[in-house]
Structure formats: C-alpha cells, structure tokens
Amino acid sequence: MLHKEFVPETSENLPEKGKVTWQSPSNIALVKYWGKKENQIPANPSVSFTLSNCHSTTSFQYQRTESATLEFDFYFEGVKKDDFKPKIQKFFERIRDYSPYLQSYKLEIHSENSFPHSSGIASSASGMSALALCVMSLEKAIFPEMSLEYFNRKASFLARLGSGSASRSIEGPLVEWGKHADFEESSDLFGINYPHDLHEVFKTYKDTILLVDKGQKTVSSTLGHDLMHGNPFAEARFKQANSNLAKLIPILQSGDLPAFIEIVESEALSLHAVMLSSIPYFILMKPNTLEIIQRIWEFRRETGVPVCFTLDAGANVHVLYPQHSENEVLELIKNELVAYCENGHYICDEIGSGARRIDNG
Numbered sequence: 001m002l003h004k005e006f007v008p009e010t011s012e013n014l015p016e017k018g019k020v021t022w023q024s025p026s027n028i029a030l031v032k033y034w035g036k037k038e039n040q041i042p043a044n045p046s047v048s049f050t051l052s053n054c055h056s057t058t059s060f061q062y063q064r065t066e067s068a069t070l071e072f073d074f075y076f077e078g079v080k081k082d083d084f085k086p087k088i089q090k091f092f093e094r095i096r097d098y099s100p101y102l103q104s105y106k107l108e109i110h111s112e113n114s115f116p117h118s119s120g121i122a123s124s125a126s127g128m129s130a131l132a133l134c135v136m137s138l139e140k141a142i143f144p145e146m147s148l149e150y151f152n153r154k155a156s157f158l159a160r161l162g163s164g165s166a167s168r169s170i171e172g173p174l175v176e177w178g179k180h181a182d183f184e185e186s187s188d189l190f191g192i193n194y195p196h197d198l199h200e201v202f203k204t205y206k207d208t209i210l211l212v213d214k215g216q217k218t219v220s221s222t223l224g225h226d227l228m229h230g231n232p233f234a235e236a237r238f239k240q241a242n243s244n245l246a247k248l249i250p251i252l253q254s255g256d257l258p259a260f261i262e263i264v265e266s267e268a269l270s271l272h273a274v275m276l277s278s279i280p281y282f283i284l285m286k287p288n289t290l291e292i293i294q295r296i297w298e299f300r301r302e303t304g305v306p307v308c309f310t311l312d313a314g315a316n317v318h319v320l321y322p323q324h325s326e327n328e329v330l331e332l333i334k335n336e337l338v339a340y341c342e343n344g345h346y347i348c349d350e351i352g353s354g355a356r357r358i359d360n361g
C-alpha cells in the first residue's frame, strides 16, 4: 500500500551535486519491538529512550547522473564495506516511491559508528536513521518550503523502512512507535515524540552499556523478528507489550522507579524468552550477561539503589539508573561488573535529544 502523504510531487529543481552529514543516535527500547508484518509494520507498539553518545555519523555526497537508476558506494570507517550494502540496497528499494528523485543521482556514502555494530546496541537504528535524514536533506534542497514537522516525520517513516527501531532515533528523549490506543497520534508508520508528561527523573536518565561481547551476534534482529511468525507465544507477547506500554504512562509521569524497573526488566526477559521459544530456538545472552543481571539484583536488594537492566537482541547489558544514583552505580560497575565485560569495555551514555545535522547546512 502506497502512503501518498509521503510521496513528493515531481520537480525539475534537482541540485547538481551536494553533500550533507548527519549524526544520529541509537536508542534503547523500554517496551520492545519484536515481530513484524509486511512492509516493516510492527506487530506491537514500542517506546525507547533516545541515546546520546552511541551514534552513527553519515555523510552523503550526491551527484546528478544521466543513468536512470540509483547507484551508490558505501564506505564504513574509511573502507568500502560491501557486507553492509544489501541492507542499504533494500532500504533504497523500499523508499523508491517516496524518494523518486534519488534515481537521478550517484551517491557516495561514508559512515562510522561510535560503538561496535551488530552486537545489540541498535547500530541499524543509528545507521539507518542517519541515512534517512541525509535523504531528507536532499529532499529539502528540492522542496525548500518543507516544514520541520514533515521533515522529521518523513525521516522517521523512511528510517523505519531501513530498520524498524531506526524510526525511534530521529527525535528524543522518548519516542513511541506503533499504533496504541493511549497515544492518539501514534502510527505504525513512524515514531512520535512521547506526548505525555515525563517526570524530571527520567529527563537525565543514564544508560551504561556493558560490552559483554563485542562480536557480531549469531542471529540478526531481522531474522529474529521473522521467527515470531511461528512462535506459539507470539500473540501473548504482543498483548503483553501493549499492556506494558499502557502501564508505563502513569509511571513515566509519577517517577515511580520500582514500577518502572519491574516493567523494563520484564520486557527484556520476555524478549529473550521468545527467542528461547522460537523454532529454531536461539540464545543471544552469554554467561556473563546472567552474572551481571544477578549482581544488579543483589546490589539493588542490598542498597536500595534504583538501578536496573535491559537487553536488546544481544549479550550486552544496558544498565539504567537515575542521575542521582550515578556515583553508586559507577562504583559497582568499576569495582565489579567490569570484570564481565570484554576487555573491560563499557560505554557511558545517557538520554539524548535526537539527531543533528553536523555540516553547515
């Protein structure tokens, strides 16, 4: 089905060449997207904190050509990276009707990530949102009267077609994606900035990512989503996500941290539970993932510090905590949890405000 609101008019006003650079963050879901229908439509709504330090920086050079098909080269961290090309190729195919002007260009795309890719820190979210924003900057050069609201909404719409979670990386600090009765403006097609009040405590929330395993994971998220089609618990899981999202609204308003922790940790474990019950089944957690979870639980019981964990589709652990607990949690990480990280590596991140263009445009 074609979404006409995102199909541009034809224009003769195509710039000859240009270059644009965007830095776009990753995000960490509190309620997880896992399972999708045709055309990147999520099986359930999700909500995420936008991150700040984990990001992709993508520059996009465009040059008009006579050939009527889009051509592109992709360089990752300075070298040509052909194994990233198929996902990008698919992205360009999916957005073809929405960005027909791209067919008149040859592109040179350079990207780099501030964190390891394909290990469950949503590099596809930052990478694909950065790319979608670059496309939108070209579109804005063609249609300069475009509003910021349309720019962001369509960037999220395009990003979703590259990677579902990427639709939640355009803005911040909290983004909801997927139709849900409690979010009037919500849509399966793009993310929206969280429309309810957010308690002060969440506006400066911290996320320290413990890199248990920096290697590429064995099952990609795209494959994992697919396996939800035969999963006997799929319907129950989609219902649970809807209900958790509804429960989060008053919690995010009141700052009730014990209630927040219960939902966030349950979401992470439910995500991994449906991986265990897929056919073929798979496990992305590592022994050190479980060690860290156990230690976080003990620490919380012993000290009352409101720290919790969440996981994406990978072994790495996101440690979430309020700013006022930063000293205690960093002590715990430096003194104990670091031992479970590959080469002692962890990334200190926090809630962020979304993507930004970093050239002079």
Ligand SMILES: Nc1ncnc2c1ncn2[C@@H]1O[C@H](COP(=O)(O)OP(=O)(O)OP(=O)(O)O)[C@@H](O)[C@H]1O
Pocket: 056, 057, 083, 084, 085, 087, 088, 111, 112, 113, 116, 117, 118, 119, 120, 121, 122, 123, 124, 125, 126, 127, 128, 131, 165, 220, 221, 222, 312, 313, 314
């Ligand atoms: N900077 C980038 N630009 C374009 N594509 C990228 C970039 N970084 C990663 N990717 C794409 O995203 C893929 C990794 O996505 P995948 O969903 O498997 O893992 P992830 O995003 O790290 O984890 P998660 O499951 O949490 O989303 C890479 O194989 C590559 O195709």
Ligand SMILES: C[C@@](O)(CCOP(=O)(O)OP(=O)(O)O)CC(=O)O
Pocket: 028, 029, 031, 032, 033, 034, 040, 046, 122, 124, 125, 162, 163, 164, 165, 166, 221, 222, 223, 225, 271, 312, 313
């Ligand atoms: C576990 C998750 O991070 C799954 C992310 O899946 P992707 O967005 O990476 O999948 P594709 O749409 O196939 O690209 C949970 C989440 O971010 O909501």
